[in-house]
Amino acid sequence: MIPASFDYVRPGSLAEACQELAADEDAKVIAGGQSLLPLLRLRLAYPTKLVDVARLPELAGVHDRGDHVFIGAMTTHDEVMRSGVVAAGAPLLALATAMVADPAVRHRGTFGGSLAHADPAGDLPAVVLALEGVLVARSAQGEREIPAADFFVDYLESSLRQGEVLVGVKIPKLGDGWGFHYEKFHRTAQAWAIVGVAAAVRRSNGSIQEARIGLTNMGTTPVRARAAETALEGLELGDGLRQACEEAAADTSPPADLHAQPDYRRHLARVLTHRAVRTAAGAP
Template sequence: MYPRKFDYVAVGSVAEAVEALRATEGAKVMAGGMSLLPLMKMRLLSPTTVVDIGRVPGLDSIEDRGDHLAIGALVRHADTAANELVRTHAPALATAASLTGDVQVRNRGTTCGSLAHADLAADQTAAVLALGATLVAQGPSGTREIPADEFFVDTLTSALEPDEVLVEVRIPKGGTGSAYDKLGRRGGRSDYAVAGAAAWVERSNGTVTAARVALTGVGTKPTRARGVEEAIVGTDGSASAIEAAARRAVEGVTVLEDLYGSEEYKAHLAEVYVARALAAALG
């Protein structure tokens, strides 16, 4: 199927993109296009104007800023996956990026684009939640910082305003480790997640002192598994502690039945992949 008619604007700066979004109702930003264009082809989304930021300079880098990493809006999935800074300080995100889509998608699509798309079964959304990331948006009034916990509002709905551009995601350094794992829709780890989990942990003197765990593919949006976090903190991080914590994977989560599994099946998968992510993060 072909998209409906739309106007196309290639901008040279974020300020130009913001102005184009502000001036045109129904306009949408395109970075790599791997999330936007399929929806347009299926006519599930029909923007009046596509604002292409792909040529904007200065948005394609990953920077070490001391206490955090900054990943720009045009950094490709493949670059996020392969970058040594990300692999060292945010392995959950590196793994999630490496499992996003296929080779073509990973070499064209962007990490920030995937986050802005806010798909309920995407990979990197769970990773940034578990890592406690901050997303930076630029709009007519300047920039604002949005905690990852507040960014994913609902299915395909983020906290971005219609005239804002997601310009970078900031990943804090620190913690003992992080990890991501999933069951993909095509079996193994291929395609969108039927259920996936990301975990970040901090351990001191043999005790888990802090943890963040997030689910994707299970509910209406990427979400924190706070019951798991509560259960694992204060334990020794042993296999039995992980197993007990994972039993609370869908506590407070609205589990969705879909073509890929019943509520019971997805709840079971959530427990399995939370346990795997925690075990890998604790190393």
Template structure:
């Protein structure tokens, strides 16, 4: 299908983009890589009056260090996140989760910030961002504000962004020396996750000193498996201990039942995949 007619603007700075969005009103749409929005436009599930393209805003691209954090521009492509040496050194979980996104063509066009702003509970990056205690930096006519990932994802395809705001960058605390793994279960290659688990651990002296675990598609938003994290800390980094801790993975979740899986099966998957992901990260 062909999208409905719309006006188009391609600003070159964040300020110009925010101004254009404010002038356009609430029925405007911001486009980043377009991997989620373009199909919606083609099916006419959305018919914005104006499309604001962030592709020419150079300040929204790239990865840099800022003290104890990495700052990732919202328009940085999945491909660039996956291969960035700073990400590999300080936020390996993001590289692992990004590698699981769709296929190489999508990863070359899709953007890190676009995926987070889309807030699909089956998307691969929100759970990783949640597990890493990422912070979202938003820009609007009233200036900039920062929201932790735990407050950013509100509901299905819904975030805490206000009308007129743009996601500019994501701040991720450095987890240098941690090991990570992203375990994804899907029916066919390149499909959305039925369930996936993002796990990062720090091992000291054969025991798990710290752990971060995020669950994909186990509710309307990404879920932090805090019960698993607590059960892992101080335990030996062995398959048996990890499997026992992973039995807590489904606690506090509210997975849906659909044509791919029912809620009970998703809870089972959460336990199995958590055990696999943590074991792989810990080298067990």
């Protein structure tokens, strides 16, 4: 299909982009375009103006800032995947990004665009949620920081306000003793995850001291498997691991679609959580 008509602007600075967005409540940001363009073609989105931020240097790059890694919103998936800073400071993010779609999408799609699109079937929102990242947004009124737990509001809806641009994301470094894994079940390498699990596990003396688990496509937003996290805390690496991971689907509302029904997604969440936690914990 052909998109509805819209105006197009390419601002020369972040401040100018914020001004363009503030002037039109129906304007939308376009970055890599991997999520927005299909919506335009299907006429599921009707922006009056597209504000292209793809060439703004303020929004690009990966930076080591001591206690956290800062990733600019316009950094492509491929750049995140190949970054030594990400591999050292946020290895779970590097693992998951390598599983995003295919090389063509990873070279064009952006880290910030994936998060701002707020699709619960996307791989990266659940990862940033599990890592307790903080998203940085800027508007003509200034800058604010949004914890990942507050950023994803509903299906394809974030807490970004009118006129705000996602600048980047702070990913805290978790330090020694942590293990990580991302487990994903999908039909083909290019397909959205039917279910995905991002696991970060802190081990000490043969037991799990802390677990963080983010679930992909188990609700209208990415969700934390809080019941499983609680069940895993203090657990020795042994036979009880599988039973604790049975709690992964608790308090979730997985969707029903052509690819899977809710009960099947709950089953997958339990199985994949066990795999992800076991690998992250280094269990035999």
